[in-house]
Amino acid sequence: MSLPLLQIKNLSVDFVTDSGTTSAIKDISFEINHGETVAIVGESGSGKTVTSLSVLQLLPSPPAQYKSGEILFSENGISTINLLNLSDKEIRKIRGNKISMIFQEPMTSLNPVKTCGAQVIEAMRIHQDISQKQAEEKTIELFEQVKLPNASNMLHRYPHEISGGQKQRVMIAMAISCNPSLLIADEPTTALDVTVQKTILQLIKELQVKQQMSVIYITHDLGLVAEIADKVIVMYKGDVVECGSIKEIFLNPQHPYTKALLSCRPDASAKGKRLPVISDFLGEARDEAPGIKNQQSKDRSSALNYQTSAAANNSFPLLRVENLKVYFPTKRNFFGKILKEFKAVDDVSFTVDKGETLGLVGESGCGKTTLGRTLIRLINPTSGNIFFNGNNIAGIPDEELRRMRKDIQIIFQDPYGSLNPRLTIGEAINEPMKIHSILPSQKQRKEKIIDLLEKVDLKPEYFNRYPHEFSGGQRQRICIARALSLNPDFIICDESVSALDVSVQAQVLNLLNDLKEELGFTCIFISHDLGVVHYISNRIMVMNKGKIEESGTADEIYFNPKKEYTQRLIASIPKVAF
Numbered sequence: 001m002s003l004p005l006l007q008i009k010n011l012s013v014d015f016v017t018d019s020g021t022t023s024a025i026k027d028i029s030f031e032i033n034h035g036e037t038v039a040i041v042g043e044s045g046s047g048k049t050v051t052s053l054s055v056l057q058l059l060p061s062p063p064a065q066y067k068s069g070e071i072l073f074s075e076n077g078i079s080t081i082n083l084l085n086l087s088d089k090e091i092r093k094i095r096g097n098k099i100s101m102i103f104q105e106p107m108t109s110l111n112p113v114k115t116c117g118a119q120v121i122e123a124m125r126i127h128q129d130i131s132q133k134q135a136e137e138k139t140i141e142l143f144e145q146v147k148l149p150n151a152s153n154m155l156h157r158y159p160h161e162i163s164g165g166q167k168q169r170v171m172i173a174m175a176i177s178c179n180p181s182l183l184i185a186d187e188p189t190t191a192l193d194v195t196v197q198k199t200i201l202q203l204i205k206e207l208q209v210k211q212q213m214s215v216i217y218i219t220h221d222l223g224l225v226a227e228i229a230d231k232v233i234v235m236y237k238g239d240v241v242e243c244g245s246i247k248e249i250f251l252n253p254q255h256p257y258t259k260a261l262l263s264c265r266p267d268a269s270a271k272g273k274r275l276p277v278i279s280d281f282l283g284e285a286r287d288e289a290p291g292i293k294n295q296q297s298k299d300r301s302s303a304l305n306y307q308t309s310a311a312a313n314n315s316f317p318l319l320r321v322e323n324l325k326v327y328f329p330t331k332r333n334f335f336g337k338i339l340k341e342f343k344a345v346d347d348v349s350f351t352v353d354k355g356e357t358l359g360l361v362g363e364s365g366c367g368k369t370t371l372g373r374t375l376i377r378l379i380n381p382t383s384g385n386i387f388f389n390g391n392n393i394a395g396i397p398d399e400e401l402r403r404m405r406k407d408i409q410i411i412f413q414d415p416y417g418s419l420n421p422r423l424t425i426g427e428a429i430n431e432p433m434k435i436h437s438i439l440p441s442q443k444q445r446k447e448k449i450i451d452l453l454e455k456v457d458l459k460p461e462y463f464n465r466y467p468h469e470f471s472g473g474q475r476q477r478i479c480i481a482r483a484l485s486l487n488p489d490f491i492i493c494d495e496s497v498s499a500l501d502v503s504v505q506a507q508v509l510n511l512l513n514d515l516k517e518e519l520g521f522t523c524i525f526i527s528h529d530l531g532v533v534h535y536i537s538n539r540i541m542v543m544n545k546g547k548i549e550e551s552g553t554a555d556e557i558y559f560n561p562k563k564e565y566t567q568r569l570i571a572s573i574p575k576v577a578f
Contacts, residue, residue, distance in 0.1 A: 002077025004031040005182060005214045006055070011069030013050055016062060024050045026238040027068070032182070032214050034077065037205075039217040039225040041261060042235035043278070043501040044471040048218045049104070051235070052184045055083060056099060057091050073099070075181050097127040100180035102171050104187040104218075105472065108416060109171055110159040116170045117143075117155030124177045142173040147199050164414070165196055165364040172200060179211055186218045193363045193528035194572035201228055220501040222265055223531075223573070226250060234258045256281040264506040266535035268558065274513075275506035275535075316390055317351035318490065318522050319375070324348045324384035326367075326374050344370040346546035348384075352490075357516070357523040359537030359554065361530055361569065367546040368526050369413065372492045375524070376408050377401055388490070406436045409483040413495040415475035419467040425453075426463035429482045436486055452481040455515075457507050473500045480508065487519065494526045509536055530573055534558040542566050 013025040025047045032038050040048040053059050055071055072080040075098060083091065095101075103109040111119055120142065121135040130138070136155065143151035146169040159167055168188065175183060183204070189197040205228065208215055217228060225232060225246070232249040234242040234257065242255045253259045260281035324345055331340035344367045352358050360368045373379045375386060377393060386394045393404055412418040419428055429449045430442075439445045450460045456477040467475055476496060483491055493512075497505045509532065516523065527533050533540055533554070540557040542549040542565065550563045561567045 002034065003072075003074040003080060005034045005036075005074060005077075006032040007070070007072040007074075007080070008051070008055075009070045009072065011051070011054065011071065012067035013047075013054060013059070014065045014067050016065055024064075024238055025054070028235075028238075028240045030233055030240060030243060032216065034181075035208065035212045035214060036231065037208065037215045037217065037229050038231045038233060039219060039229035040233045040235060041219060041222060041225060043220070043503050044473045045237070046235040047238040048235050049186055052101070052186055052216060052218055055184065056095050056101060057083065057086070058095075058101075073182075093127075096123055096175075096180075097178045098180055099182045099184065100175040100178065101184040102168075102175045102186060102188045105416060110167055112159055115156050115158055116162070117157075120170070120174045120177055123174050127178045138177070139173070142177055143170075145203060146170075146173045147196065147203075148173075163364050165193065169196075169200065172204070176204075176207055180213060182214045182216070183208075184216045184218070187220070188217070189219075189221075189224065194530065194569060195363055197224075197528075198572045204228075220505075222250075222261060222502060234261070261502060264502040266506070266509065266531050268531075268534065271535055271554070275510055277507050277510070278503045318354040318356075318389060319352040320385075320387040321351070321375070322349050322385040322387070324371070324374065324386065325382045326370055326379060327382045343546045345374060345381075348546075348548055350541060350548065350551065352522055352524065354522055355516070355520055356539065357525055357537045359533035359540040360524055360526045360543060361528065361533050361540060362543035362549070363528070363569075366543040368543050369494055371543070372410065372494050372524060372526050375492060376405065376410050378410070406432075406486050407488055408490045408492070409486060409488040410492040410494060411476075411479050411483045411496040413498070415472055415479055418479055419475060421467055424464050424466055425470075425478050428467075428478065429453075429485050432482065433485050438486060449481075449485065452484055453478075455484075455511060456481045457504065457511075473504050476500060477504070477508065480511075484515065488521055490522045490524075492524045492526070495528070496525075497532060498527060498529065505532070512536065530558065530569060542569070 008031070009029050010027050011025055011029070012023070012027050015022045015024055028051065040051065042048050050059065054066070066084055071083040073083050074080040083094070086094070110116070117136065117139050120139045121132070124130060124135045124138060140151045140155060143154050148154045148166060148169050154162070172188065185204070189200055201224070204215060207213060217225070219225060229246055231243070231245055233240055234249070234255065236257045242249065242253065242258045249258060250262065253262060257278070260276065260278045263276045263281070264278070266275055325343070325347055326345035327341040327343050329338040329340070330342050333339055348371065360371070362368050370379060374381050381394055384394060385392050388404070388408065393401070396404070419425070423431070426446070426449055429452065430445055433439065433445050433448070439448060446463070450463060453460060453462060458474065458477055467478070470478065480496060497508050500508060512523070513536070515521070525533060525536055537554045539551065540554050541551040542557065542563070544565050550557065550561065550566050557566060558570065561570055
């Protein structure tokens with residue numbers, strides 16, 4: 001019998017800092033066979049990413065210390081090498097070649113001063129004896145495989161010129177360029193819409209079968225796990241709490257934490273109900289939002305609340321958009337005259353009633369983020385009207401616009417880029433409150449900020465910490481707290497829960513429902529996750545190529561879509577079926 005491709009034996013990893021020692025990994029053991037797909041699931045901080053980074057010795061040391069254990073790699077199935085004992089030079093020959101990794105954050109994983117093509121070519125030429133021309137041809141082929149549009153043109157584009165989903169596909173192309181024996185994919189499809197996600201997963205599956213490649217998926221999307229994995233490893237606070245086949249884990253979970261993860265994700269039957277959270281299953285104290293705690297036994301029908309609210313405020317909608325167009329010039333002549341335009345938002349009209357949550361869905365590049373930013377005038381419309389509270393804000397002066405922004409807030413898609421790295425999170429939340437004169441004293445503002453941090457499941461002592469000290473999910477919750485600090489009437493959530501673990505996502509969705517009930521704000525919820533959009537929205541609007549493809553109540557769109565495009569989006573949602 002051949003040896004497993006990878007064996008992790010009794011691995012313990014500590015982080016030693018001036019403030020003390022943190023045990024990130026606690027004596028874990030598991031193995032991955034040749035050609036096997038293994039999913040590692042768990043919340044932020046469970047140790048799943050630390051485990052994967054340990055395989056390639058990518059943890060900075062100090063502060064990381066490998067307290068005990070071995071990581072044995074056997075490409076031929078006969079002999080093994082302990083990856084933890086390799087020198088820097090030896091491990092570099094394995095990284096990106098024998099073992100490759102797709103990192104979680106595409107926004108920061110690519111070099112901004114090199115073209116996408118140059119970065120993939122560089123990765124190939126380091127490990128393979130091929131010419132520049134051969135590497136260019138192979139890169140174009142890889143870009144076509146990962147479904148990047150106009151692959152030969154993409155070769156010469158810089159990371160800032162492409163979308164988040166396209167950046168992730170460039171990372172995937174780079175990771176598979178040297179035909180690795182093991183591919184580690186750390187949240188590889190978080191930034192992708194459901195249709196592209198399905199394409200990427202099928203692609204990795206095809207490559208895995210063709211090359212007998214093993215894959216470690218690190219993910220918080222359990223629907224995804226059911227479709228792709230042979231085996232599941234569940235991690236919690238640095239321990240492996242459960243390990244088994246897909247059927248064993250999904251049909252007969254043993255550990256309370258596994259049961260909690262499976263229950264937290266909103267499904268079609270959850271609409272109108274409070275989502276379960278981890279503490280419901282573990283029976284232990286967590287830093288949970290007070291609003292959530294108070295609502296634990298209370299189910300609500302968001303649709304009923306909306307109908308009651310709308311009936312009371314039926315004089316005019318809170319937001320009315322008429323014939324909105326946002327065109328970006330793509331080609332000009334010598335004199336600057338526009339010869340060609342990209343129609344990001346093309347003659348869009350809709351309304352949003354007070355107290356309503358409108359879900360906005362569509363593939364990457366359909367125009368949903370551009371539409372959201374135009375509504376708050378971060379992008380100026382080419383033409384059309386935007387009526388907010390009866391006032392047309394499409395062309396108001398800058399001074400009036402700044403005052404209006406207190407009432408319309410946006411939670412951005414990328415938590416890494418939307419916080420100033422030089423400001424503590426307390427200062428980041430305090431800044432807009434001070435500008436808009438929320439509360440008379442600094443002491444009162446600090447008390448409100450601490451209350452907001454607790455509402456989004458963060459500790460009061462985080463007030464003086466900087467953004468780099470937090471995970472992506474924690475940063476997103478900081479951005480949600482900042483948006484809520486101004487008591488806005490209207491919030492645009494642009495992929496605001498896509499970076500969160502299912503357990504934290506459940507808390508934030510409960511929180512948004514509780515706050516909507518408490519504060520009565522109106523919301524446009526932009527997402528590529530149709531399960532989440534269906535759960536939180538009263539109505540859903542589907543965008544395609546800058547136009548409204550279809551709109552209707554959340555149930556109508558989710559259960560009975562009329563248009564082929566919407567049907568394709570619904571069909572691409574990962575489903576658990578045995």
